[in-house]
Every structure is written in C-alpha cells, then in structure tokens.
Amino acid sequence: MARAGVTAERLTLAAAELADEIGMENVTVAALARQFGVKDASLYFHIRNAHDLRVRVALLALTELADRVASALAGRAGKDALVAFANAYRTYANEHPGRYAAMQIDLDPETAAASAGVRHAEMTRAILRGYRLAEPDQTDAVRMMHSTFHGFVSLEKTGGFRHTPRSTDDSWARTLDALDAVLSNWPA
Amino acid sequence: MARAGVTAERLTLAAAELADEIGMENVTVAALARQFGVKDASLYFHIRNAHDLRVRVALLALTELADRVASALAGRAGKDALVAFANAYRTYANEHPGRYAAMQIDLDPETAAASAGVRHAEMTRAILRGYRLAEPDQTDAVRMMHSTFHGFVSLEKTGGFRHTPRSTDDSWARTLDALDAVLSNWPA
DNA sequence: GGGTCTAGCCTAGTCACCCTAGGTAAAAAA
DNA sequence: TTTTTTACCTAGGGTGACTAGGCTAGACCC
Numbered sequence: 001m002a003r004a005g006v007t008a009e010r011l012t013l014a015a016a017e018l019a020d021e022i023g024m025e026n027v028t029v030a031a032l033a034r035q036f037g038v039k040d041a042s043l044y045f046h047i048r049n050a051h052d053l054r055v056r057v058a059l060l061a062l063t064e065l066a067d068r069v070a071s072a073l074a075g076r077a078g079k080d081a082l083v084a085f086a087n088a089y090r091t092y093a094n095e096h097p098g099r100y101a102a103m104q105i106d107l108d109p110e111t112a113a114a115s116a117g118v119r120h121a122e123m124t125r126a127i128l129r130g131y132r133l134a135e136p137d138q139t140d141a142v143r144m145m146h147s148t149f150h151g152f153v154s155l156e157k158t159g160g161f162r163h164t165p166r167s168t169d170d171s172w173a174r175t176l177d178a179l180d181a182v183l184s185n186w187p188a
Numbered sequence: 189m190a191r192a193g194v195t196a197e198r199l200t201l202a203a204a205e206l207a208d209e210i211g212m213e214n215v216t217v218a219a220l221a222r223q224f225g226v227k228d229a230s231l232y233f234h235i236r237n238a239h240d241l242r243v244r245v246a247l248l249a250l251t252e253l254a255d256r257v258a259s260a261l262a263g264r265a266g267k268d269a270l271v272a273f274a275n276a277y278r279t280y281a282n283e284h285p286g287r288y289a290a291m292q293i294d295l296d297p298e299t300a301a302a303s304a305g306v307r308h309a310e311m312t313r314a315i316l317r318g319y320r321l322a323e324p325d326q327t328d329a330v331r332m333m334h335s336t337f338h339g340f341v342s343l344e345k346t347g348g349f350r351h352t353p354r355s356t357d358d359s360w361a362r363t364l365d366a367l368d369a370v371l372s373n374w375p376a
Numbered sequence: 377g378g379g380t381c382t383a384g385c386c387t388a389g390t391c392a393c394c395c396t397a398g399g400t401a402a403a404a405a406a
Numbered sequence: 407t408t409t410t411t412t413a414c415c416t417a418g419g420g421t422g423a424c425t426a427g428g429c430t431a432g433a434c435c436c
Binding site: 105112113139141142166168187 | 292293294295297300301306309324325327328329330331332334335336337338339340342343346347348349350351352354356358359362363365366367368369370373374375
Binding site: 044050 | 421422423424425
C-alpha cells in the first residue's frame with residue numbers, strides 16, 4: 001500500500017483550490033479525501049475537524065493576500081498606494097473567491113492576533129500616513145477603507161450590482177477616487 | 189392527531205428567528221421541524237427544499253429592511269436622510285444577524301428582480317437626489333454607499349474591528365460624515 | 377539484520393441532516 | 407354524508423462529520 005503523502009499543508013492548499021472552484025460551502029472533508037484518493041477518516045490524522053480545515057484555509061488566504069498587498073505597495077505612496085492596495089485586494093478576491101470566502105469566517109481572538117490580518121491592518125495604516133490623519137481619525141479612516149473594499153468586492157460577487165448596466169470596473173475606479181478625496185480632506 | 193398548523197409563512201418566520209438566535213448556518217430543516225413538533229419530512233409539503241427555505245428567509249429580511257428604511261426616510265432629505273438610512277440598515281443588521289446573513293445568499297435574477305431589494309435600490313437613489321448627482325456618478329455613488337454600509341456592518345459582525353479599542357459607533361458616525369462629504373463634493 | 381516504534385493509512389460504525397415515496401387521518405368541499 | 411384535498415406520518419436511501427480501533431511501511435536502534 002503506497003502512502004498518499006498527505007500533510008496538513010497540502011490539504012489546506014488543496015482545500016483552497018477546491019474552494020475557488022466549487023465554492024467554500026462545498027468543500028467537505030469527504031470531497032477533499034476523494035481528491036487525495038484516501039478515505040475521509042484518514043484526514044483526521046492531519047486536521048482536527050472540518051472547522052479546523054476552514055480556519056487553515058482562512059489563514060492561508062490572509063497570508064497570500066498580505067503578501068500581494070505588500071508587493072503591490074512597494075515604493076508607492078499617497079493615492080498611488082491607495083489604488084495599488086485596493087486593486088491587489090479586489091483582484092485577489094475575484095481570482096480566489098473561495099479563499100476570500102474562507103477569510104470571512106470569524107477566527108477566535110488569539111488565532112486572529114497571530115494571523116496575517118495584523119500585517120494587513122498595519123499596511124492599511126501605512127497608506128494613511130500619506131494623508132496625515134491623527135487618531136482617532138486614522139482608525140475611523142482605516143475602518144471606512146476596509147469597509148468600502150470588502151463591501152464592494154462582496155456585493156460584486158453576490159451579484160448586488162448586476163441589475164445596473166454600468167461597468168463595475170468603472171464604479172470601482174470612481175469609488176477609489178472618492179475615497180482618495182475624503183481621505184485628503186477628512187471632515188472635522 | 190391534532191395538526192401543527194404549519195404554513196410556509198410561519199416556517200419562514202420561525203426560521204428567521206432561529207437564524208437570529210443560533211446563526212443562519214445552523215438553521216436546518218430538522219431543527220425547524222423539531223420546533224413545530226413535527227417530523228422533518230412533513231416540512232417538504234410546505235417548502236421545496238432547504239435552499240428554498242433560505243431564500244424565503246432572505247426575501248422576508250429584504251422586505252422587513254426595506255420597510256424599516258422607508259419609515260426611517262420619511263420626511264427627511266440630504267444628510268439627514270443618509271444618516272437615517274444608514275442607521276436603519278445597521279440597526280437591522282445588528283438586531284437580526286441571522287436575517288442579515290440570509291440576505292447575503294445570491295438570489296437568481298428573477299427572484300432578485302421581484303424582491304424588496306429593488307425598493308431598497310430605489311430608496312438609495314432617492315437619497316442621492318439631495319446631492320444632485322447625474323449619471324453615471326449616481327450609480328457609482330449608490331454602489332459606494334451600499335459597499336460602505338454592507339462592508340462596515342459585515343466587518344463589525346465578524347469581529348474585524350475588535351482589535352482596536354475605538355468605539356465602532358463613533359467610527360460609524362465619522363464614516364457617515366465622510367460619506368456625506370464626498371457625496372456633497374463628488375470628484376469629477 | 378532483526379526488533380520496535382510510530383506515522384499514515386484502513387474498516388466499521390454512529391449520528392445528523394436532506395430528501396423521496398407512499399400511506400393515513402383530519403378537515404374542507406360537494 | 408360522501409368525496410376530495412390537505413397535512414401529517416413512517417420508512418428508507420444518500421451524504422457528510424467524526425470516533426474507535428486495527429494493520430502496515432518505513433525509520434530508528436542495537
């Protein structure tokens with residue numbers, strides 16, 4: 001009997017790819033086992049349970065996204081950085097809908113604190129340095145930015161914009177313009 | 189054998205309440221049947237399948253939210269209307285997390301077109317009349333508004349803001365100020 | 377090289393949920 | 407009252423999550 005060579009890492013990666021193809025809600029332990037030509041029970045040697053698997057995918061996605069954002073941000077500042085960040089975020093979400101969906105499950109505090117979500121938050125704040133916002137405006141602005149990005153991408157995916165003919169790419173570009181405008185002139 | 193008096197409407201309402209209590213992902217046909225003191229198979233006389241049930245909850249939520257927004261909006265205009273709309277939206281989402289989650293499932297085009305989501309969109313446009321935006325800016329602004337609201341509420345719920353001490357209520361208020369500012373001075 | 381240990385698979389079985397088929401009793405209609 | 411329809415039932419199949427316990431290939435040790 002040859003071994004399948006399953007590891008938690010390979011399982012996580014396969015789950016992430018499966019999620020992008022068939023949707024996160026359809027990623028089951030059983031389906032994953034089938035892909036590896038292994039019985040579902042065998043996977044519990046590598047992962048604790050189905051939730052653990054999803055958390056692993058979420059952490060993978062957070063790391064990948066943080067990496068992309070980081071390289072998109074390199075050498076940029078101001079609106080340039082804002083747009084680069086936003087596009088990296090949206091592109092990742094659209095290219096990897098399953099991974100993005102996984103990112104939305106809420107991690108318990110310790111896990112979240114140890115995740116790449118922290119890097120993400122730091123980079124967001126870095127962008128705002130170009131806009132010279134003091135606390136607590138900075139926190140409010142970070143929250144608004146993140147809300148706008150997540151909200152747009154999320155609505156785009158679930159078809160919230162489908163009924164209007166206007167190009168979503170154009171709306172996205174104008175939304176970033178608007179965001180840059182408020183950040184440049186944050187109301188007192 | 190007394191009848192339980194189950195109807196699709198009562199099922200939908202019970203499912204919505206159950207969703208708010210235990211989370212939409214835990215609302216199962218079996219659990220719902222238990223609440224009515226009935227076997228799970230019996231529910232299929234009233235609903236087509238589990239997905240149908242979720243769609244019904246989504247439509248219920250969309251209608252309830254549209255009603256709330258409509259009454260919040262009555263007699264208001266400009267920033268006043270914006271804030272009223274936004275607060276009605278956020279309050280509903282926070283009071284009814286399960287219903288709000290149900291709203292996020294993507295409806296097929298015909299169902300969506302017949303839903304209260306349409307009223308929602310109309311009301312959003314009505315708010316923008318106070319800001320005198322022409323197309324396609326209006327559509328872009330509608331999308332940005334909706335993205336901001338949905339994103340904020342969604343991140344608030346999944347704990348995306350938890351790691352910063354700043355009050356989310358305050359951030360929300362400032363986000364609305366910022367939104368009002370850009371809408372008043374939409375970049376060309 | 378032989379013995380041991382353990383990682384990595386297995387089978388078997390439980391339980392929950394979704395859903396279908398076909399039966400039966402209560403309520404409504406004729 | 408008889409008939410029809412409505413609202414429930416039992417029985418059973420399929421899938422998925424997960425546990426307990428068994429077997430084996432290969433690493434490690436003497």
